[in-house]
Amino acid sequence: MSRPEHQGSPPQAARRSAAANSNDRELSSSAENDNEPTNLRVSDPQEDDDTGSYDEFIELLAVMGRHKHAKGASPNVVARYEKYKDAGRWLPRGISPVCDVKSMLTVGITLFDIPEEDWELTGELGKYEYDEILKFVKQYNAFQAMCPVITAQLALFENKPDAIADLAEFLESKGGKARTDDVQKVKDSCLKYLPELGRSDIQNPPDNLAKELRGFENLATGRLLTPRSMRDVFDDNPTQFCLKARLGERAFDADDFATFLYPEHHYDAGDPSEHLLMSPYLLANFRAMYQGKKSASTGQGESSSKANAGRPVLFKMWKVQTVTPEYICYCAFILRFGLTSQRFWDENDGEHIGKQFYNNLMLLFEDEAWTKKTLAWWNKEIFGKMTHELAPNGNPVQRRNGPSMLELIKIRRLERARAASATPALTSRGPSEQIEGAADARDDEAQETTAHEGDQGSHSGEEEDEGEGGGSGDGDGDGGAH
Known part of the structure; x- marks a missing residue:
């Protein structure tokens, strides 16, 4: 991808200038009164605890330079050190084991949160191809999402190539140790599979x-x-x-x-x-x-x-x-x-x-x-849960065909419930009304039975004649003629 032409970005230049002036004031304040350092803060109040003072920032870089531990440092510095350490161990796994960490930090810190059309690709950034710039910005965005402390301390790192180099060396060291752990783990177990x-x-x-x-x-x-x-x-x-x-x-x-x-x-x-x-x-x-x-x-x-x-x-x-x-x-x-x-x-x-x-x-x-x-x-x-297609040895995982036992139970219960709902039930009336209705129904049934028996006696001969003549109810006329 070709490098777009940029005229020089007021937003980027302004941010750099503000950061430089802020850091200069911090240095001056610290030199004048070591007991009352002025804290350098970014706009997001949720990040205040991760920003710290300039003196704490210098202490943090010194602790990082030891590469081993943060023993003896102030609690706030130790907390930030641990966050950077964890991010360093994640970096080769989550971003790239062949990442140019120093370049990623340099480009990412300089261009962070600046629209692409406002990028000023001069000075230190001028040595990179545009495709590299895009790659480093993408990597840095992923890194700062995993390590929010660097966003909180963004202004402390701006215009400080030595500080960026120290952080890059620290992150590479922790990333190298994580890779060593992974290499040992794989070396010990990969033949099992x-x-x-x-x-x-x-x-x-x-x-x-x-x-x-x-x-x-x-x-x-x-x-x-x-x-x-x-x-x-x-x-x-x-x-x-x-x-x-x-x-x-x-x-x-x-x-x-x-x-x-x-x-x-x-x-x-x-x-x-x-x-x-x-x-x-x-x-x-x-x-x-x-x-x-x-x-x-x-x-x-x-x-x-x-x-x-x-x-x-x-x-x-x-x-x-x-x-x-x-x-x-x-x-x-x-x-x-x-x-x-x-x-x-x-x-x-x-x-x-x-x-x-x-x-x-x-x-x-x-x-x-x-x-x-x-x-x-x-x-x-x-x-996925119960969705693996292949076993570790490469053979396909064999599972049931058709519905599960639980699904069959649910189907049968649903069928019984539907059958029951299709049967008329006397549930719309109160208890007394249901008793009276049942008695009336029995009386009506008895009367109908008596009347039906009388009809059978009076018409029995007609039924026999119709049966012998082979006719049906519709054939009365034919039977009479016969």
């Missing part, structure tokens, strides 16, 4: 297989790393295929999507996007990462009972209710490393570049129809 192929020549390895023996050192993990377009070639001679991969005679880059990203039995060579990322194996690891290991096998998230005391699972901690492309692509990004033979974390694997792999996956979600279909499947599997 390998699909059963039913082939004697490709046996699943033990769950604790050493990392250096994975990848193309093992047929099962090598098969999952093989581009799906080449899997049939792999299946023809798995041993030879893995040998050539180890020798470098077969190389794969991030533009070809691996087998583990697809269901076992669904692949369209003419349209490789079909069923891409709808992988039961990826799904099981996604559940283990975000909802707990129990969820990977049962499809149900772990509870917060005393038996599971400790840090809650990620989706509960973040109160996530919707699967996003970022969560899916991050899991695939980490899972691929879990399958390789690399002992230590490296997002790159030979010609397979991790950043390119992640970005390629995210590019898939630029197609609206594909995105809608894919996210509907994921949200159904993760948050």
Whole structure:
């Protein structure tokens, strides 16, 4: 996308000037009287507690520089430190593991809450392509929604590149530790969910297989790393295929999507996007990462009972209710490393570049129809109740055909209720009226019976004649003639 022409934005310039003057006054006040610092506030009164004074801001940056803990800091600083720390741990999972955090903060803080037509893309922002600007603004908006404290302290960060750099370094540090936790989790558990192929020549390895023996050192993990377009070639001679991969005679880059990203039995060579990322194996690891290991096998998230005391699972901690492309692509990004033979974390694997792999996956979600279909499947599997289509091993989940037992009970009761309502009932009159009406009905019935018996005696001969003549009531004339 080409960069639009901007004439210089009065709103942006005015906001920068106001922020600079406000910070200058804060510095002056602090220097003149260290015991009575002037608090710098933003307009939203709900954010006052997260803004703090300039002295607290400087203390916060100093605490962040230690990277370990906020021990010894004032309570307000500790509270803000924890919020930034949690946001830093969420950042690679919810935004991007390959995010340029410093650029995201620089662009986002400068342009936050300013209409696009008023952007002034000069100075520090002039070095970025317009597509990059749009990406960083989108990422920053997601970040500040997760971390409102940065919005409260926006004016404190404006025109302070060193402060932004300190925050970026802190967030990257916390994000790196979160990624390390996820890598360890996936490395320890990803072999538990390998699909059963039913082939004697490709046996699943033990769950604790050493990392250096994975990848193309093992047929099962090598098969999952093989581009799906080449899997049939792999299946023809798995041993030879893995040998050539180890020798470098077969190389794969991030533009070809691996087998583990697809269901076992669904692949369209003419349209490789079909069923891409709808992988039961990826799904099981996604559940283990975000909802707990129990969820990977049962499809149900772990509870917060005393038996599971400790840090809650990620989706509960973040109160996530919707699967996003970022969560899916991050899991695939980490899972691929879990399958390789690399002992230590490296997002790159030979010609397979991790950043390119992640970005390629995210590019898939630029197609609206594909995105809608894919996210509907994921949200159904993760948050749907009794709607999972596939078991972790890739086999379809078998459920009842037709109505449930409860539905049948409801149907039968409804039928009985309708039948009862169709039967006349003497419920519209009072009790005394009903008794009198019943007595009158019995008297009328007795009189009708007596009269009917008399009629039968007087007409019995006529009935016999009609019967012998074979006529009907309409044939009296014919009977008389006969």
